[in-house]
Amino acid sequence: MTQPPGAPTILIADEDMGFLWWLGELFNELGYRSLPALSCEQALSLLNQSARRVDLLLINPRLKGASGLVETLRRARPLKVVLIQGPEEYQIQGVQAVASIEPPSGWAPVSRQEWRQKLLRLLTQIGIRAAS
Amino acid sequence: MSSAPAATPVGAYPPERRLHKRFPIALNADYRILRRGRVDGLGSARTINIASRGVLLEADISLAAGSPIELFINWPLRLQGVCPLRLFVSGRVLRSDHRGVAIEAKHHEFRTAGIRDSGSHPPELKVRSFTG
Numbered sequence: 533m534t535q536p537p538g539a540p541t542i543l544i545a546d547e548d549m550g551f552l553w554w555l556g557e558l559f560n561e562l563g564y565r566s567l568p569a570l571s572c573e574q575a576l577s578l579l580n581q582s583a584r585r586v587d588l589l590l591i592n593p594r595l596k597g598a599s600g601l602v603e604t605l606r607r608a609r610p611l612k613v614v615l616i617q618g619p620e621e622y623q624i625q626g627v628q629a630v631a632s633i634e635p636p637s638g639w640a641p642v643s644r645q646e647w648r649q650k651l652l653r654l655l656t657q658i659g660i661r662a663a664s
Numbered sequence: 665m666s667s668a669p670a671a672t673p674v675g676a677y678p679p680e681r682r683l684h685k686r687f688p689i690a691l692n693a694d695y696r697i698l699r700r701g702r703v704d705g706l707g708s709a710r711t712i713n714i715a716s717r718g719v720l721l722e723a724d725i726s727l728a729a730g731s732p733i734e735l736f737i738n739w740p741l742r743l744q745g746v747c748p749l750r751l752f753v754s755g756r757v758l759r760s761d762h763r764g765v766a767i768e769a770k771h772h773e774f775r776t777a778g779i780r781d782s783g784s785h786p787p788e789l790k791v792r793s794f795t796g
Contacts, residue, residue: 549716549772550685550715550716551685551716553687553714553737565741566741568739568774569774570772570773574774581743581776635685636685638685641688642685642688644688
């Protein structure tokens with residue numbers, strides 16, 4: 533899979549390997565570069581190895597070190613943050629998130645098309661466009 | 665959304681709601697079957713779906729239920745364009761039938777493999793450990 537050189541980078545941090553992989557694959561298909569991380573510690577490690585600036589962070593606010601990760605990333609440049617969470621809301625200290633996204637639950641199969649549309653709406657809403 | 669103390673629960677979000685969700689993700693993977701701590705078989709597979717606690721595979725052969733297994737799933741993008749990123753999953757084979765090979769994940773983590781493709785050899789550099 534090849535993304536255009538200016539493709540925005542989306543860092544995703546969530547402990548659920550299935551949802552993490554799913555989001556990452558969909559973002560890649562939509563023309564973004566995604567970096568999946570199972571923890572905030574791993575997110576920082578990946579960033580050090582990829583030397584890449586992050587345009588958007590999707591993060592489960594219950595991850596240990598969430599506020600530290602946001603603070604570190606924001607030292608480099610302004611960063612939009614989307615929270616991964618269920619109907620009940622969690623927040624990260626000092627972080628004004630631009631949106632939140634709810635992982636699917638229950639037994640119904642997830643729909644690729646539905647989730648592509650959901651992510652496109654989210655990206656349009658917060659103004660993160662794929663490189664043309 | 666307003667700021668609040670770190671990861672403040674506004675309500676209770678039971679994580680188990682997400683446990684059984686399976687995400688249809690088709691990626692190439694390598695596996696090795698272990699026996700008494702030694703490699704007893706190697707092969708290639710393709711993921712059918714990934715959940716927080718397991719992976720369903722389409723494999724070239726049937727695998728014995730109960731066998732310890734290690735799986736390396738390839739992430740479609742490379743760090744800095746060269747460095748492969750893989751999800752390492754260790755666990756055991758739950759079943760192997762016409763629906764595929766179901767793996768129960770006991771441990772998973774991301775690993776990078778340097779600039780070489782590791783083929784059937786295990787990746788070298790551990791990014792981070794996570795016990796699921």
